[in-house]
Amino acid sequence: MKPPRRRAIFLAPRPYRRRRLRDAARLLPVLGVFFFVLPALWSPAGQGLRRLSEDVIYFFTVWALLIGIAAVFARGLSARDPEGDPEGDPEDEGEAEDD
Amino acid sequence: MPFNLLVLSCLVYVIGLFVVAFLVERQARAGRLRWLRSPLVYTLSLSIYCTAWTFYGAVGYAARSGLEFVTIYLGPTLVFVGWWWVLRKLVRIGRQLRITSIADLISSRFGKSNLLGVIVTVMAVVAVTPYVALQLQSVVLAFGVFAELAPGEDGPFATGQTAAWVAAGLALFTILFGTRNLDAREQHHGIVAAIAVEAVVKLVALVAVGIFVVWGLAGGIGPMLERIDASVLQGWQMQPGRWTALLALSAAAVLSLPRMFQVMVVENSDERQLARASWAFPAYLFTMSLFIVPIAVLGLERMPPGSNPDMFVLTLPLSQGQGALAMLAFLGGFSSATSMVIVEAIALATMVSNHIVIPGWLRLRRPGAMSEDFRSLVLNARRISVALVMALGYGYYRISGGSSALATIGLISFVGVAQFLPAMLGGMFWRGATRVGAVAGLVTGFAIWAWALFLPSFGAGSVLPPSVLTDGPFGIGWLRPMALFGTEGMDPLVHALFWSLFLNAAGFFLGSIVTFPGPVERLQGVAFVNVFDGPVGPQRWAQGAAEPEALLIMAQRILGDEAAQALFEEAARAQGKERSFLPDPTPDFLAGLEERLSGSIGAATAHAMIAQLVGRETVSVEDLMQVARESAQILEYSARLENQQAELSRTATALREANAKLTLLSVQKDTFLSQISHELRTPMTSIRAFSEILAEGDLPPETVARSGRIIRDEAVRLTRLLDDLLDLSVLESGKVQLSVGVVNLRDLIDRAILASEQVNPEKPFVILRDSQAEDVFLRTDGDRLTQVLINLLSNARKYCEALAPELRITARVRAGRVRIDVADNGKGIPKVAQTVVFEKFSRLPGEVRASGAGLGLAICREIVTNLGGTIDYLPGQGGAAFRIVLPLRIGTGSA
Known part of the structure; x- marks a missing residue:
């Protein structure tokens, strides 16, 4: 018997931003997979169309960009804000399941 | 470069590490290790992902397969960049439930099952053995490179002997620092500090070689790119299947390698460390990988054909006469190998002692008989386990002949540990996962890995007869190790990875959905999946059966006298006992004690040990039902009380109202009495007065008539009043007609x-x-x-x-x-x-x-x-x- 938990339907701007930042952080690896697998669809290197050095530059550029974006995100994600919005937001974290 | 000098510098380097570890341990004990908890040290310690495989093998890999080597570092990058998905939860679970190893994680999740602990431990030891062998092989190869350049000084270079010496030396170092104490939560500050130092050394070494190659040999970035395009690597073709599989494999491995789990989860002390590492660790990998292709290209260009590309990092500087740089590179490679071996050995030793040695020992002993010093038993078990892991690695190195490319060996290990992934992720995110499912998945995956990848890796004829490889066991074609179910066209690695993980996940899922989890399993499931909701679960122990003194004796053996006494005293104070050192064995206290012990000896063992003293295996379903019934009764009782309470207050309200009414009526009655006496008295007074006048007689007739009329009127008034009263009493009595x-x-x-x-x-x-x-x-x-x-x-x-x-x-x-x-x-x-x-x-x-x-x-x-x-x-x-x-x-x- 759980007491019905009352939660506001709409969040204040700051917690709202934090939620969206988490969403973005979750999507970042998906973006990474996309760019890392994309070359598999290119024509094979070395057949005159592409050069190996371009592949090297491509991978390391994407890699560096991912690291940079992750660094920006990490700052916002690890910041604790005092006004509540505690760590476990059951809305998107807890796979509530009656068992 | 004299060979002896090389050995000497190795020794000096190891002694330096020794000193670092020793000083940090001492500082840690003095409580000054703020800097050790910094995210930077955490990130550096994560770099044990980069082993000798990376340091030497990546160049070899690039020389053989072009850009494919980069997948091994892109996979972990994706996992860390997406830390909000899995890593954050994993680290939180590890901290909250005091997980000591990946075997502990899986066994703890599935009802503190010791069977699972044993399975995971055995799998981990077997799967990681090639990896340890890889490190030994790399060190031996590196020594070999120097020995060839300086022949004859020390007689012929004996590779087997070198490997044995290296293995023994590493075992000694690990035992000295990894098994010194039985910390709660298995944190090893000295080791972590040493590894952070090694991380810096290998990064600096590889970058130094890279800079030398790009600017010293190739002449800058532009010419370097031209050389890359001109090299034989240009013919490299990306195989989409293998590429994707390797990305997934390395991502899985970074989560499930025992040593990565050790540094990532067990040694973690703060979530902010993880936030920083989410980009800093990928940045480390990025830097490590940056110069791999240039070194490989230049190596292929400059070194004589037939030389081992795995050793380009060493041989390239040596061939150019850069002895000092080669020395630095050698130390970098040595660092990579040693740090990996040390941490892997600690992680595996913890698993072996917690899940195999101690439970076995407990089973042999009679309950309650704990006369020996338990701490030294655990520590000795770990020391022996470290030695065992080293011996196995050495054995694999000798049997496989030390001939394969480093990367090939490493990938075999990766596929082996990736088998933990379904049970691990399933346990973290799916409450329906059960122990039977986990066992089914792990055993299936492990068997297929061993059959399709591990056993063939020894070479045809050494373990598996060639006929089995070509025709399958007993001539069953669709069970051929390299072509299961007739899939002949697949790359062997992708083949093994695909079938093992697919059937592993299928077994895990099917086993989970057809079985029913036990009560402890379900409780642990909630604790894992809903870890962000804070600690959960009812008490796991019933009160009473345990003697506090016996508990204290046991705790002292495991945690040490001082720590155990402090723990018990604190608990006694919390229970309100001012003078006693022994708290009552309440369910709360037992649960806390179990948690604390599990930090030292693993959840399953801690549970079993307390069970021996408390005298019951686990909480049965009946117990849970009993608890539920009792609470239902209490609920009912309190509902009844509430009803009575409401009824009482209703009655009280009614009484209050009645009382107010009565008081008012009483006042009214008093008023009325004075009124009615007045009412009765006024006519009576008039009647009396006028009748007295009449009685005097001799009055004029008008006066008589007037007096008579007044008397009559007053009498009528009196009569009416009395009539009313009479009427009312008749009506009230109900006798009215x-x-x-x-x-x-x-x-x-x-x-x-x-x-x-x-x-x-x-x-x-x-x-x-x-x-x-x-x-x-x-x-x-x-x-x-x-x-x-x-x-x-x-x-x-x-x-x-x-x-x-x-x-x-x-x-x-x-x-x-x-x-x-x-x-x-x-x-x-x-x-x-x-x-x-x-x-x-x-x-x-x-x-x-x-x-x-x-x-x-x-x-x-x-x-x-x-x-x-x-x-x-x-x-x-x-x-x-x-x-x-x-x-x-x-x-x-x-x-």
């Missing part, structure tokens, strides 16, 4: 209006009525009803003080009853008087000129009641208003 007949309500109202007009006849009343609605025939006592109406109308005439007085009479028939409202437009009856207005002797407060005795409305109520109806004061009508409700037909025979 009703003369029931059919009457018309309009006639009755007409009569009442006429009769009441003699009261204050000078007041011009406007009477509002609806003759149509009044045309109702009633079967009732018409005279009595008229009496009531007269009384109400007279009261209105008496008390209504409006300037333009009005009387409103409305009648309405509803559901077999007639409703008659009589309302005036005066000031009405004050609220306080409304409740007592129908009581006997009640008069409006402050009413002085009333002529009645306050019996009128009381009589009305009695009459209406006798007629089977009700009369009530009707508030809110803009004046005094009364409502009479009567049945259209009075019940026959009713009185």
Whole structure:
């Protein structure tokens, strides 16, 4: 018997931003997979169309960009804000399941 | 470079690490390790992902397979960049539930099952053995490179002997620092510090070689890119299947390698460390990988054909006469190998001792008999385990012959540890995962890995006969190790990865959905999946059976005397025991103790040890049901109490109201008594006075007549008063005789209006009525009803003080009853008087000129009641208003 938990339907701007930042952080690896697998669809290197050095530059550029974006995100994600919005937001974290 | 100098510098380097580890341990014990908890040190310690495989093998990998090597670092990058998905939860679970290893994680999740602990431990040891062998091989190769350049100094270079020496030396170092103490939570500060130093050394070394190659040999970035395009690597072709599989494989491995779990989860102390590492660790990998391709390209270009590309990092500087740089590179490679071996050995030793040695020992002993020093038993078990892991690695190196490329060996290990992934992720995110499912998945995956990848890796004929490889066991073609179920066209690695993980996940899922988890399993499932909701679960222990003293003795053996006593004392204080050191073995205390012990010896073992003392294996379903029943009873009981409480307060309210009414009535009665005595006394006084006058006689006849009239009037007043009282008592006693007949309500109202007009006849009343609605025939006592109406109308005439007085009479028939409202437009009856207005002797407060005795409305109520109806004061009508409700037909025979 759980007491019905009352939660506001709409969040204040700051917690709202934090939620969206988490969403973005979750999507970042998906973006990474996309760019890392994309070359598999290119024509094979070395057949005159592409050069190996371009592949090297491509991978390391994407890699560096991912690291940079992750660094920006990490700052916002690890910041604790005092006004509540505690760590476990059951809305998107807890796979509530009656068992 | 003299070979002896090389050995010497290795020794100096190891001693340096020794000193670092030793100093940090000492600082840690003094409580000064703030810097050690910094995210930077955490990130550097994560770099044990980059082993000798990376340092030497990546260049070899690039020389053989082009850019494919980069997948091994892109996979972990994706996992860390997406830390919000998995890593954050994993680290939180590890911290909250004091997980000591990946075997502990899986066994703990699935009901603290020791069977699972054993399975995972065995799998981990087997899967990681090639990886340890890889490190030994790389060090031996590196020594070999230097030995070849300086032949004859120390006689022929014996590779087997070198490997043995390296293995023994690493085992010694690990035992000295990895198994010194039995920390809660298995954190090893000295080791972590040493590894952070090694991380810096290998990064600097590889970058130094890279810079030398790009700017020293190739002549800058531009020429370097041209050389890359001109090299044989240009012919490299990306194989999409293998590429994707390797990305997934390395991502899985970074999560499930025992040593990565050790540094990532067990040694973690703060979530912010993880936030920083989410980009800093990928950045480290990025830097490590940056110069791999240039070194490989230049190596292929400059080194003689047939030289081992795995050693380009060393041989390239050496061939250019850069002895110092080669020395640095050698130390970097040495660092990579040693740090990996040390941490892997610690992680595996923890697993072996916690899940195999101690449970086995517990099983052999009789319950309660713990005479030996338990701590030294655990530590010795770990020391032996470290030695065992090293011995296995050395054994694999000797059997496989040390001939394969480093990367190939590493990938075999990766596929092996990736088998943990379904049980691990399933356990973290799916509450429906069960122990049977986990066992089924792990065993299936492990078997397929061993059959399709591990055993063939020893080479045809060494473990598996060649006929099995070509024709399958007993000639069953679809079980051929390299072409399971007829999939011949697949790359061997992708083939093994695909089938093992697919069937592993399938077994895990099917096993989970067809079985039912035990109670502890379900509790642990909630604790894992909903870890962000904070600690959960009811108490796992029943109170009473355990002796606190026995618990303390056990805890001292595991945690050490001081720590255990402090823990017990604190618990005793928390229970309110001021002077005792022994707390009561409450369920709370037992759960806390178990948690603390599990930090040292693993969840399953801690559970089993407490179970031995408490005297019961686990909480049974019956216990849980009992708990549920008890709480249901308590709920019911409190609901009953609540009901009683509500009833009591209702009664109290009623009593309070009654009391207020009684008090008011008593006041009224007092007022009435003085009133009635006055009422009775005034006529009596007049009668007495005038009768005395008459008694004197000899009076003029007018005076006699006047006196007689006054006496008669006063007597009539007295009679009327007494009549009223009599009438009321008759009505109240219920003995009244009703003369029931059919009457018309309009006639009755007409009569009442006429009769009441003699009261204050000078007041011009406007009477509002609806003759149509009044045309109702009633079967009732018409005279009595008229009496009531007269009384109400007279009261209105008496008390209504409006300037333009009005009387409103409305009648309405509803559901077999007639409703008659009589309302005036005066000031009405004050609220306080409304409740007592129908009581006997009640008069409006402050009413002085009333002529009645306050019996009128009381009589009305009695009459209406006798007629089977009700009369009530009707508030809110803009004046005094009364409502009479009567049945259209009075019940026959009713009185």
